[in-house]
Amino acid sequence: MAFVQGVAGAGKSTVLEAAARTLEGEGRRLHGLAFQNKMVADMKAGAGIEAQTIASFVWQGERHLAFPDTPAAQAKRDEMKNTVLVVDEMSMVSNDDLLRLFEVAAALGVEAIRGVGDKQQLMPINAGKAFSVVQAAGAPVAYMNDNLRQRTDVLRTVAELANVGRASAAVRVLGDNVIETKGGDQSPVEVAADRWLALSPEERSLTAVFASGRETRGDINTRIQEGLTADGTLRGPGLDVTVHDRVSLTPEELRYTQFYKVGQQVTVTGHIPELGLRRGGTYEVTRVFTNKVEMRRGSEKIRFAPRKLDPTVTLERLQISTLDSVRLHEGETIRWTTNDTERGMDNAALATVTGIENGRVTVELASKDTITLEPGDPMLSRLSLAYALNMHMAQGITTDKGIGVMLSHETNLSNQRLFNVLVTRVRDAITLATDNTDKLMRQLDRNPGDKTSSLETVGRLVVDGPEAKARAADDALTAAFDSLTAGDAAGLPDNAPILLANLPDLPDLPPMPASTTDWSKGGMEGAGMEALGMDGAATDGADGRQAADPSRSAVDPTAPDRPDTDRTGDGRDAPGIDRVLSSADRDALADLPDLADLPPFPASDTDWSKTGMEAPGRDEPLDDLALDDARDGDASDRRDDMRGDDLGHPSEERDDLSSLPPMPPRDPDLPLPEKRLGLDL
Numbered sequence: 001m002a003f004v005q006g007v008a009g010a011g012k013s014t015v016l017e018a019a020a021r022t023l024e025g026e027g028r029r030l031h032g033l034a035f036q037n038k039m040v041a042d043m044k045a046g047a048g049i050e051a052q053t054i055a056s057f058v059w060q061g062e063r064h065l066a067f068p069d070t071p072a073a074q075a076k077r078d079e080m081k082n083t084v085l086v087v088d089e090m091s092m093v094s095n096d097d098l099l100r101l102f103e104v105a106a107a108l109g110v111e112a113i114r115g116v117g118d119k120q121q122l123m124p125i126n127a128g129k130a131f132s133v134v135q136a137a138g139a140p141v142a143y144m145n146d147n148l149r150q151r152t153d154v155l156r157t158v159a160e161l162a163n164v165g166r167a168s169a170a171v172r173v174l175g176d177n178v179i180e181t182k183g184g185d186q187s188p189v190e191v192a193a194d195r196w197l198a199l200s201p202e203e204r205s206l207t208a209v210f211a212s213g214r215e216t217r218g219d220i221n222t223r224i225q226e227g228l229t230a231d232g233t234l235r236g237p238g239l240d241v242t243v244h245d246r247v248s249l250t251p252e253e254l255r256y257t258q259f260y261k262v263g264q265q266v267t268v269t270g271h272i273p274e275l276g277l278r279r280g281g282t283y284e285v286t287r288v289f290t291n292k293v294e295m296r297r298g299s300e301k302i303r304f305a306p307r308k309l310d311p312t313v314t315l316e317r318l319q320i321s322t323l324d325s326v327r328l329h330e331g332e333t334i335r336w337t338t339n340d341t342e343r344g345m346d347n348a349a350l351a352t353v354t355g356i357e358n359g360r361v362t363v364e365l366a367s368k369d370t371i372t373l374e375p376g377d378p379m380l381s382r383l384s385l386a387y388a389l390n391m392h393m394a395q396g397i398t399t400d401k402g403i404g405v406m407l408s409h410e411t412n413l414s415n416q417r418l419f420n421v422l423v424t425r426v427r428d429a430i431t432l433a434t435d436n437t438d439k440l441m442r443q444l445d446r447n448p449g450d451k452t453s454s455l456e457t458v459g460r461l462v463v464d465g466p467e468a469k470a471r472a473a474d475d476a477l478t479a480a481f482d483s484l485t486a487g488d489a490a491g492l493p494d495n496a497p498i499l500l501a502n503l504p505d506l507p508d509l510p511p512m513p514a515s516t517t518d519w520s521k522g523g524m525e526g527a528g529m530e531a532l533g534m535d536g537a538a539t540d541g542a543d544g545r546q547a548a549d550p551s552r553s554a555v556d557p558t559a560p561d562r563p564d565t566d567r568t569g570d571g572r573d574a575p576g577i578d579r580v581l582s583s584a585d586r587d588a589l590a591d592l593p594d595l596a597d598l599p600p601f602p603a604s605d606t607d608w609s610k611t612g613m614e615a616p617g618r619d620e621p622l623d624d625l626a627l628d629d630a631r632d633g634d635a636s637d638r639r640d641d642m643r644g645d646d647l648g649h650p651s652e653e654r655d656d657l658s659s660l661p662p663m664p665p666r667d668p669d670l671p672l673p674e675k676r677l678g679l680d681l
Contacts, residue, residue, distance in 0.1 A: 002140040003115040007163050008424030009149025012116050016047035028082040035092045037346030061104035080108040089396055090117035095128025096314045120163050122395050126250050133453055136463040151427050162420040168441035180437045188405045188433035193223035206400040209388040210422050212413040216405055220388035234329035239356050241380050244321035254318050255309045260285050260293045270317030275304045335386035348393050350386055391418045402426040408439035415449030
């Protein structure tokens with residue numbers, strides 16, 4: 001196994017075509033796998049290779065795990081001989097799906113597995129983030145860090161910032177391309193839709209509209225459809241169809257009643273023996289109780305407890321959707337919301353309505369094939385308008401221009417990963433519409449859109465934490481300096497900027513405030529100044545600085561015969577003189593910040609000459625007590641050893657409590673208490 005980590009726009013999909021041709025020349029083949037049918041279709045068209053979904057590959061191969069010695073299993077192993085599997089957009093594949101894929105591939109004797117993706121983009125809906133974990137764990141990884149998609153300096157800078165988690169900075173770089181509707185007459189949805197409608201038909205075909213959430217996407221679709229009807233682009237009276245708008249839920253979420261709503265449609269897509277449900281039925285939720293859900297299909301009524309769903313089964317066996325009404329016209333752009341593989345209709349693939357007659361709808365598929373859907377065809381209820389695209393469905397596509405909508409109050413959807421997908425889909429221009437720019441920037445900074453793996457939780461691996469992000473930022477900075485070095489070799493001036501030219505100068509950033517502290521006085525008068533050779537009282541200069549002492553000559557620390565002025569004859573630190581640092585010490589200190597904007601350290605209110613340890617009721621400090629002479633001598637010797645170290649050691653004399661009367665002996669006839677012994681004593 002080996003992996004390719006590439007930033008958005010690095011040309012990962014293009015590399016697959018070259019890899020396929022190379023393997024073919026060696027008598028081997030490249031077989032593609034992807035999370036969605038739309039990605040599978042793109043791999044077939046773009047790389048010219050055979051491809052299928054991960055789910056279908058696993059389903060076809062799992063039967064051979066239990067019976068590996070059958071003729072069918074041997075035939076499948078012969079088919080997969082000399083085959084390299086490549087998983088595209090691997091960052092979206094869950095742990096369970098990837099594990100099952102590895103198990104099936106091993107059983108079928110697959111030669112090798114390659115994963116391609118970008119760990120900074122969207123993560124799996126289900127548990128895990130395997131693509132990020134394998135990289136952090138040290139798996140073989142090839143990197144593609146050069147962005148080839150964006151064709152302007154601004155967009156390249158925005159993409160780089162988004163890729164390292166600097167979404168708010170990327171918003172600033174976009175400048176006037178960010179449209180804020182706060183206090184205006186239009187909403188972000190209306191701004192996005194109207195801007196797209198104002199384009200020419202040719203420009204519309206080159207411009208995609210992106211929405212962060214389901215509700216926003218639906219509102220944009222409706223407004224654009226109304227505009228296209230008004231300008232005559234959509235033709236005919238239209239046909240009303242009832243469609244299923246899918247609600248994306250994980251298998252674990254389906255085990256809780258709070259995710260079920262009255263009126264929802266529940267389609268059984270797999271056999272569920274623990275609930276007594278078989279594949280194929282569609283029910284309507286009629287009542288939701290604390291622990292149970294009631295569903296009806298015609299006269300059939302079923303009550304079930306979602307918690308009885310087996311949590312170890314991660315296959316999709318229930319699909320939740322809501323019913324909505326859509327009016328279709330000739331010329332309408334739609335997308336499929338489920339698969340009909342036999343007729344070439346893939347989930348998320350686009351199609352165009354070319355004719356409507358007597359309830360029959362004729363569509364042109366993405367493959368340019370034409371098909372007519374009769375009244376009652378199930379695919380007529382498995383479609384939606386496709387003028388706006390959900391950002392979760394946008395990963396992997398490329399367009400010349402884009403208009404995106406992100407709302408500051410969508411706290412879960414407005415995150416750095418979705419923003420990264422939004423700004424890296426386009427080649428030439430992106431417009432972002434939002435309700436409040438400042439709030440959106442703060443929201444993006446707060447929500448990276450990450451999920452935590454179990455290995456991170458127990459501290460065994462650092463994947464997407466601060467340390468990993470710091471490394472990514474360091475790598476980006478290193479790449480910038482490398483490009484500067486390359487510029488020097490090309491004859492560019494030494495002061496050529498690292499960032500690309502023609503970028504906004506971020507005028508909205510406030511200037512750095514000036515320090516209000518007068519550091520010429522240092523704020524360090526008082527105890528300990530004499531030990532530093534900076535007596536606070538000697539400020540003879542007019543500006544408050546210490547006057548130079550002509551009797552003290554400068555010592556060259558680099559001179560080979562310089563006096564060792566920081567030690568006395570017996571090797572102890574000498575008080576009240578300047579220490580002369582070695583060359584290594586000076587180099588180390590030179591790299592430290594000057595911290596000029598920090599306030600001065602406040603003066604202490606404690607008189608440490610008395611050590612703050614006076615005995616109650618006495619006027620004299622403890623130093624005046626008559627203590628044992630021998631102990632005084634030992635303490636004096638120790639104090640002499642510590643003088644001059646500038647640490648302000650207090651006096652070592654302590655009260656030995658010798659003046660207290662002795663503890664009287666215990667009366668042996670007095671019994672000890674049996675309980676609360678410590679408290680009674």
